[in-house]
Amino acid sequence: MQPDPQWTTETGLHEAVARTARHRPGAIALVSGHRAVSYGELDRTADAWAASLGTGAGDLVPITLPRSVELVTALLAVLKTGAAYALLDPAWPAGRLREAIRQLDPPLLVTRPGGVEVPGLPAWTPPSRPDGVPGFRPAAVGGSAPCCVFFTSGTTGTPKGVLVPHRATARLFRPGTFARFSADTVVPLAAPVPWDAFSLELWSVLLNGGTSVIVDEPFLSASSLRDGIGRHGVDTVWLTSSLFNMIVDESPEAFGGLHQVMIGGERLSPGHVARFLRRHPGITLLNGYGPVESTVFATTHRITPPDCDRPGGIPLGRPVPGTEVHVLDGGRPCAPGETGEICLAGDGLALRYLGPPELTDAKFTTIRLEGRPLRLYQTGDLGEWDADGVLHFRGRADRQVKIRGHRVEPAEVERQIERLLPAVRTCRVLARRDDGGSVRELLAFCVPAAPDGAMATLRAALLPHHRPSALIAVDAFPVTSQGKLDERALLAMAEEPAEAELAPAHEDPLVRLVAETFGAVLGRPSVPADVPFTDLGGGSLDAGRVCARLTGRLGRAVPVSRLYQHPTALALAGWLGTSPPPAPPEADDGTPLTPMQLVFLTRQLRDPADRTSHCLLTWVVEGELDHAALAGAIAEVHRRHEPLRAAYLPDPRPAAQVVDIEPPPLEFLPRQPGVEAAVEALRELLSEPLDPTAGDVWRTALAEVDGGSVAVFGCVVHHIAFDGRAESVLACDLAAGYETARGGTRAAAPEPVTLAAAYRAYAARLDGAAAHHASLREELTGAPDLRWPDGATEPASGCVVEIPLAASVVAAVDALAAASGVSRFAVLLTCYATSLAEVTGQDDFVVGVPVVQRDAPILERAIGCHITMLPLRLRGISLAGVGAVGRLTERAFAAQDVPFPDLLRVAGTRPGERHPLFQTVFALQDNPVPELRLPGLKTTFLRQPYLDLPLELHTELWPAPGGGLLLTVHFRPESVPEVTAQEIAKRFADRTHTLRSGQAK
Template structure:
């Protein structure tokens, strides 16, 4: 493969597997035979038009089957192609085409060609020119890098750094001028795989999900910036991949660690390489160990046909040099630069490329990146020479001098360019300067801001003070001034405005302003669309935000039915709430997990009408959509209302006692539920002597503590033969939640959560993590008398807080006493049933608050109350978002908090069946999501029952018992009156 032209390899595959799919996408599928015939026909026409071997042909087409056909056709003529971006400003396009000196420009006017029977493509050598990539140049003009067929082919043979076979299915989504486009295209076509053409600006989370779902995408490439964005916004979008390549910029270890924790079976590769050694020079398979390396994730070892050295002694920093089959022929029309950058090694006599990157080779032969020896930067995968941008600014704007710097994020990655200019006229603010630059400069070269300065500051040594210049640019839109956002009554527009405000970090968003006018860039657009897709339960392609760039216009488009190609949201599909997404994700990743199984059990005495009870189960199932939905994530996470039938009332063999009957039910209900097929709940009966034990198992995705009493009431009503009133549709309930979410102030919430929860230490149990059986749960129960509860209520009244506030404060004090920590967080479940008609609806209408307890706040109930109030204001921020904005990441232990505290003051589910006596028996949990749960259960006589459940693999029995005992003792010693 390395010794022939790329087109010759593809033609051989077309002969051996003519019907195999080569290209697929929104416009259908093209087989290898069809692709090869079309390319032959176009190549014959190009030869007639004057294209000859050795020519350099510009191809100006968007990502499409026509583009791939055109590239193959150019190669079949013996020429090389230069794929150019149709979106480039005309001036840049003319400049590049002029450098190529081509006989024609292959664009939309030239791609149609009749069949060419008998046409024989040119046969070329692997060392012949194949493609020209244009990159940023220090002289102010783009420079063309001329590469060979073998430079690309070397990467994708049997000895490749990844798995590329006829089964490989990969999105074609990179910008067409990049060598990353070659990675996506030729890795597939040279191995008989399938290239999935993406008509979005880039591979967004939505496009990735759609590719995996509709086409079986199993391999993908992402720049570090795009990877970080998808990890932040839609971590489960990667589900279905077998291998993922990332790179182009320094990797964020935090994002990589989150990915590896969620997708441990996906091969994750860090790829490094300048375009002068096509695509990759080194790769590294990333493991969790790499995330803890002090120097960051390694660049790795050389890919096939490539040699990498460092101009320094072993273990010392030096310039990275690359040699081998991947090297470019040189720079187009610039022999002096070619000679400078591609010298011949005095020791080996081979050509090498001096990258300008600094690195270190460690004792294991791994290459580590250490920065640049010059000013070159990479932004979203684009290699940029600030000097080229400076030359453009000086040519286009009325300025005497200019200096372009890169703004960087917390990881050190460059995120945007800023042009600092000294204007010709003193005091000129250079208003509208950026608009002038966008007409000429490519989008990745255009500065995000143009700042007018009277002079350039210098350091004490006379050098440019870059820090002082960058300090002149605010980090983002101001959030300190101005009123909070006004919330429109229309929920979709409110959702769009809220998403934009969150991503842009601003309180107010003008519905009529374009996203770019608001300060948004392409990655910010991806974040907005990912959040809207999750909240609205339908795809929101990034291209739609480009086509409808204002919040008002995008909301109007969202009101229209989506075209079939985008996967329309059916009328029977309802988007999931954030908490339901958490439960669905857990179910998909660990189907046998029992922590989301809610178990209810009643002992029935005095006679039971089985037929009436089975009819009642069916009636309840029909009334509540949450119980008769299938919960799926393909192609998007929704509840699908497919008119699924009720669960069977299963009859189990008799047992000798109610205790053994309950154990039988627990064993039966320990089997996994199949949410995708609508198995959300199960019911069963077990005879036990003169009694019958009736059990219900419901998945948490459709149930919460409030739902217990609703279920019991509805079963009793239907058992009596009475009709059940209609319940609100899930779509109405979720729309109400969406409106509430959109009415919040996202910026303030995020700021408060970041301040309150960043850096929360994990709880350290006195005996350490126990290491017991994963499924083993310990339980401690201690009754608290009415006298104790009365003292709690008296203290709460005098402090002006609730009973729960006092109980939580005492629990925090107990945790501090037992663990010796004065800083930790506690999770608290909160019902979200403030919407009309939700009081008697079964469903998952709750969220989890993260309450940070520190600095002895538990000593004053009023301070505990302030912590609770502050958390309640941000209760609509999903927990996954809390984890992201606080940087909690994912570890083997639950993030943010490891213990739950709840006052379970929901009504007791009393199942009043005519002609029978029923007793509700509260069962121990089948599984615990957190390491320790402390709950207080009110009784009819005014007392409370304290239960402490714990995972024995995490918390020792002695620790759990000690916590429960000390907490009960603290409550029992609360005197009448306010404590000192």
Template sequence: MTARQDRNDVLHEVVARRAAERPGATAVVHGARRLSYAELDAAAGAWAADLHARGVRPGDLVPVLLPRGADLIIAILAVLRLGAAYALLDPAWPDRRLAEVIGRLDASLAVTTAAGAHRAAPAEAWTPPADPPAGPVAPPAVEVTGADPACVFFTSGTTGRPKGVLSPHRATARLVRPGTFAAFGTGTVVPLAAALPWDAFSLELWTALLSGGTSVVVDEPYLTGPALREAVDRTGADTVWLTAALFDLTVDEDPDAFTGLRRVMTGGERLSVPHVRRFLRRHPGIALINGYGPVESTVFATTHRVTEADCDVPGGIPVGRPVPGTGVHLVDGEICVSGDGLALGYLGEPELTAEKFPTLRIDGEDVRVYRTGDLGLLDEDGVLHYRGRADRQVKIRGHRVEPAEVERQIEALLPAVRGCRVVARRDGAGTVRALLAFCVPATPGDPLTGAAEVLAGALVPYHLPEAVVAVDALPRTANGKLDERALLALTPPPARPPTGPPAPARTPVAPPAPDGPPAPDGTPAAPDTPLTTLVAEVFTTVLGAGPVPRDVPFAELGGSSLDAGRVCARLSAALGRAVPISALYARPTAHGLAGWLAGREPEGTDPGDDGRDPVPDDGRVPLTPMQTGYLTDHLLTPEDRSAHCLLLFRIDGDLDLDALDASVEAVHARHEVLRSAYLPSPEPVAVPGDHPAPVLEVLDPEPGTEEAVRVLRETLGEPLALTGGETWRTALVPLDDGGPAPAWVFACVVHHIAFDGWSESVLAADLATAYATARTGVRPV
């Protein structure tokens, strides 16, 4: 590796270079708070100096116990600048889990909030300062390489305690190297919504910051449809990561929430072919990328751009080819991964590290690999296909879970249990939906009353079993192995939400019943309101159960976090306004959520606070981070055509040239974004004006479509003058192909700053409508 490449593999150094190159560019957006790259870099330096004064040194492992937000990102960079590595811990974890993990890190100091300082034990708590320093503060210079530790991910282990995976800088940085699986750049805008301890959080954060793009912090527990729409509308988000389960949920409940995106990255478990097919047909212009990779190889080892043809591949959607700096090898059918993405090892577990990261002789060379435990095959084109696990490990909502770890925890937490076996409950497609814990009581006949409540307060959500079932003994097959089918037959699986699209939402709300069901304690319930009835009906539909009590929390009714997302999506559709999942988390009963809905005005009713950036009185419109990136790229490299969107239409039959010319003028006048000048200073803005419509340039006839397209590409390939109000250009080529009727190829090129995949249908429809009107002799309006 060259010295230059190594410098490109040091995460905080790359961000510092972005700050030097484009100091005013937006790095982080969190609600109304925006941090430029210069502000982010300065704050990270000041915090690093303070952390150094508190004793943080190179090689330290620093727990970070902060909620998702701008301060969390600053803290990450501050830790890295000192040559230390960060470990993101989830504030929602039980105290028992936090204490265990902080102890594993052997940390002397933890970054946390003032309110959470007591949870930092056994480490000392450090709270970030509320105000920036009066002047620039420089931390001590520390030499860091791409091979040095950057972060620790905690994942499930078979011993009953989590494994700490120590990952170097280069493992994450390789994901944005030239030639990687997506075109990340200064216009990249990525919502930050993944679970904090997960390597997917790294994917979301660093693909934005390392490329000079923008990270948009999402306050919802995960990226819901309404949160995705807001990120696209307010910040120009163009790239998202969704677990396979969350992707399915969004396709089912809110498929148009993807509109405006350039790419969707998904994975974590097998993709559902029906959901993939529906997505591709509804959003053919959005790249869908299937990613595969264990946390020990940091986010992705392979990726695959999914096409509709992949939906017919036996065995499911392929997982693709290696990302840069990564090798994939099959050893006796087991997928082994090598390269820069590999972790340095497991924290404090040298024997396990040696077992799982052996050196193998491959093609005459000694290669350090990670043995994934996954089975796969390579097709004749070198594309990897996943074929399941060689052990008991499962994925739940994207989280890797070792059932053995959950079993050991249950046995430790429940003294009344002599033995436990955790079994995955799967749906018809084989996807794991929940865990079931079958426990053998120490006292025969003990129903283990209260066991579920004990576990709820001690286990992380994705380890929590859906049910605790007391059994006299664990059934065995004739070969002496555990009979999981017999275990599953001991308890009927609960009804689950449907996997297909929901029934059409009703706009009117049904009249309320005179009284709701009685409360759990038998006291009469308050009369239902129309909103309470609607919420309760949606609860019932999603859970697939009978009428639900109005005052029992959704989780106690059996609802999972993804079920909660379905509830909010269906309420949003029925009411015509966003219902954030955080509202259901805060008010988890039908009465509680209905009360919140009754007290909330629809978005935008207050003209003074519609949640959007203000438009100055002079008509100048601030650019989104994505638009700012496109403008910057255009000014720095005007010869670059990567942001030119070319549309081609073949027209058969007579063509009214005057009507077509009039339709171009009408569409130009209709859309401000097409007749605006885009200016870089003092702040990047769009200035709507009366800039002239593009002239319809009629070229010489060509003998065929291919030659016509070639000529059109050349004609429309000149740079667009964005600062002068030229955002699009049109041309037309008659075809002289000897056909029985006249034929033409019409083309227009539009700059990406004013155009995306969703815009194509709008532009085409408006041109068609205007043309049809103009042919009647009436001026299009």
């Protein structure tokens, strides 16, 4: 869909919106929560408000509304009167608000009822039911008319107001510009309202007939980004470099579904950019550079992987439309490779600074360049052109820094501190940078020392990005041999924070989890539960990291706004514990996840590179394999089974949504010298990360073997959509699809099981779960961790021990089970627990047992995750015998419908990556072998070792030919010594052989 082509850079922004309202009145302009506002409604309401404002050309109107539909309507109304708007943050310190309003000298203040008040200045509040005014005609303005005012940092100690014209914004969003903006574009409105980035987000949409999704969180968190993409089709976002880095670190899958991402505002981190490009190669990533005096962007650069390896950092790029960029040494243009000051010209330039003309004259100059007079803005940034005409950043010519995208003049902060703290005669503010070169914090060095309570005074009066993290007393400021401030020596006087005394762990596991998350984000071993996060040193992006990690750990959305409302670990845990659980999703919100799916999703969100949820299958295929038929079979299986073509989303409620995603391609590997090499090549390819939040649930590949018609076919499926019983269903349906694709006929397959039907089958089990909840909690409370013998090292050969058990051994196990009135599983578990107790020296521990939950007949032929984990606490097992273990397992199996995450909360957290309930799993695998019966071909299933383990020791028994069992003990070498795993396997096998010889007690 194309935007209305009639507006130009000489058209007022409000006039372009009015044109869209006339041509497409029903198109959605704004979305806020459940409210959608069409262009027709937005334009009519803005007309009504404008008629009652009483402002006009030449007026600069401050607006102190929060980010909302009302804010957008109000600024549009101001423009319709011919005036310019200035968006001020009502949360600014009172002194900064007063100073900004003084510079504007406005006729009135647009505010909400009970909002900001300025003595002597009339307040205008948006009417609840605006009525149209007959005869009102919006003002027609040209591109050079004042449009808005942005306030930025100034060296004099007061904010600097930058007045920009309509054309400065309009030039950026015409067809053919630096990015794709159209009537189909959907962009979240999330930037702080005083920024020019707010203009980028808003006007890129409104000038092209797209949709603006208003975010009610403090900033665009990973959670709100996923929600915008999933609910509203958000396809384009702007992020500061710091926020981009945070999402890449904490929730890189959140970008899935976007078409383009614009980043900038401060130095980019090549490492974060490279990780993003590897994870999302299909998303356009743009670096945007430009000071507010040239309105939003002056240059942009589409980033490619080679850019991340440039020694000078990622380029700034080329000029955007309507903008000239010059690198000058005084008035002389610099040659490629020569460093000079970046100077800007063109339609993006501001008209002036508010205040005395000399402020404007100091930065905006007119020079003759190439024989013509040219008005320039001198940025103070240093740069150089390369031979290809691409601009590169080379530092600053002054002290200005960027903090989380905010432009900060240290001189302004110094003047404010000296004014607010009269006891400080003089102050110097320096930036401390991280390893990537970005500003981490401001430090204020004071002569003499600041008085007690000074930090509280500064917190109340300064903007968050102006607040120093420390006030450091010095006797005098060191200078260099040239008599200049020795910044390096001064920074050396600032000691890193001393190691804080460990705070006691809280008894409540949820409070403990939140406090540990606070500490992990802030790099502290522990934090007190009753101290606000900001008082602990946490900033806005730190808050985002906390909420992203809690969202992943708890499997539910934790908005950043909730952390601001409940700022201590105690308070936030209280909200988490008392807030109602998410309501069942409506039909268009997908199907709820089961508790085990939540566990797998949480693991994925915490570590997107996790391979512990990869279910890997491989078959050797002998004969002439029809590649096209196999690809067709894969596509048919993908179509039939909704779990394989669903996105598993944590927000706004954990749910699975069927998405229109292509089936996985059959990937072909280079020919391999043998079957073993082919298997290894497949394991390497299929071990790459899956992303179930983006519908990347399964993959397939084929490796052919040299010297004959032999190949190895493999697939990997994420555990969130798969389990052991699903293996044979997948194999059967692949075989049926293959035969059909080759023209064969098979009996009609039963109707596939939908996600909704599978969840209903699970929900029907829950009626009796509550009765077992308390007893299980009591049983598991206080259970100790397993303590492995010392000596964990890299193993000599692999991380698995295998011992076959003959059919006669299995018969002896069954005979003892029958004589004792218990199951085969109970006898084998007794043997395992006894062996574990002997090797570790413990007689009290918990073992995890996977349990299939496919009782409903419809699930017999379903692909999906239909399991749970049962924690069995085993105490004094060597004395209890198989009868006691049998009774224990019966009680546990009766309680299998208690949601597993509820049991995890009983145990709280463990240091490192240890599971909070158990560190070992024991499973008797009785799933059918997944036989891939392809007509005319011989196929053999090869059971593969796990790609990675979620726990420290996995012990399983698999069916073997002739009625025997194969014992496999997988272990994590960094936790369990190889000799320990071998000894446990040996003792288990010896104990089962003892049963055969009749020597068991």
